[in-house]
Amino acid sequence: MQELKRSFADLKYSIAREKILNEVFDQLYEEGYDFASETITLFHSEAEKSLTELTARLDQEIVNFHMLEVVINRLKGSGLIIGAARLADACLTMATYCDASNKQGCVVSLNHVKEEYQLLMSKIESIRKLENEIIAAGGSI
Amino acid sequence: MASSKQQMHVLAVDDNSVDRAVISRILRSSKHKVTAVDSAQRALDLLGLEPDVNMIITDYWMPDMTGFDLLKRVKESSVLKEIPVVIMSSENVPSRITRCLEEGAEDFLLKPVRPADVSRLCTRMMMR
Numbered sequence: 001m002q003e004l005k006r007s008f009a010d011l012k013y014s015i016a017r018e019k020i021l022n023e024v025f026d027q028l029y030e031e032g033y034d035f036a037s038e039t040i041t042l043f044h045s046e047a048e049k050s051l052t053e054l055t056a057r058l059d060q061e062i063v064n065f066h067m068l069e070v071v072i073n074r075l076k077g078s079g080l081i082i083g084a085a086r087l088a089d090a091c092l093t094m095a096t097y098c099d100a101s102n103k104q105g106c107v108v109s110l111n112h113v114k115e116e117y118q119l120l121m122s123k124i125e126s127i128r129k130l131e132n133e134i135i136a137a138g139g140s141i
Numbered sequence: 142m143a144s145s146k147q148q149m150h151v152l153a154v155d156d157n158s159v160d161r162a163v164i165s166r167i168l169r170s171s172k173h174k175v176t177a178v179d180s181a182q183r184a185l186d187l188l189g190l191e192p193d194v195n196m197i198i199t200d201y202w203m204p205d206m207t208g209f210d211l212l213k214r215v216k217e218s219s220v221l222k223e224i225p226v227v228i229m230s231s232e233n234v235p236s237r238i239t240r241c242l243e244e245g246a247e248d249f250l251l252k253p254v255r256p257a258d259v260s261r262l263c264t265r266m267m268m269r
Contacts, residue, residue: 024253031256035166042159070204073231077200078159080231080253088231 001137008130015123024083033141043082050075069098090116153177154184154199167259181206201230216245
């Protein structure tokens with residue numbers, strides 16, 4: 001158990017140091033483990049939908065930059081809710097390109113948003129895995 | 142009014158489902174009744190039907206009609222204008238905040254909204 005908790009603490013520390021998730025993520029848990037878990041799941045499904053929509057919109061002959069900006073701001077908002085600071089920053093960069101109707105800038109920044117999202121989800125997966133192991137071993141989060 | 146109500150009916154307006162879920166959860170855990178809608182238009186439709194809403198909390202940035210537009214519509218209505226409206230935004234833009242407050246917003250909260258912000262707000266509302 002000590003081993004697990006130490007791994008958990010190390011993981012959280014490295015994630016915070018890389019600024020992938022900030023203190024807002026921990027604050028989710030203050031409302032209860034179930035609430036944090038539900039919010040993260042909701043974020044995940046909302047983010048997947050947003051990323052699919054962003055990709056589809058940028059693929060179009062004529063890009064509707066206003067709608068693109070609406071969707072990227074929505075993703076940014078979702079990211080902020082769970083403390084995904086780097087993802088939110090990447091979204092902000094893309095929003096700037098949308099505002100300037102810069103297609104190339106949007107394409108490049110969307111790729112960056114996707115990279116940050118993949119990184120974020122892999123870290124969240126690692127956190128969840130360790131949380132489940134701790135709970136299975138009789139501990140609590 | 143002689144006694145303060147313990148439970149409020151709050152109308153939460155946000156096009157982002159994650160935000161809606163979080164704000165609803167925070168309000169419900171303080172025992173308030175929450176109706177959550179995904180657009181300002183839906184909020185207006187509901188306000189036309191259910192006049193027992195004690196507070197509106199709305200995101201600023203929404204497609205079609207913004208939270209600011211919703212605020213203006215509420216304040217222009219003789220039926221709705223007494224309902225306090227709180228605006229939420231993830232962007233700290235001083236001119237935007239001032240404009241909302243001048244238009245009659247009760248408060249302006251920066252996202253992500255913390256449980257403490259919301260309970261402070263509700264306490265203030267219930268003391269009116």
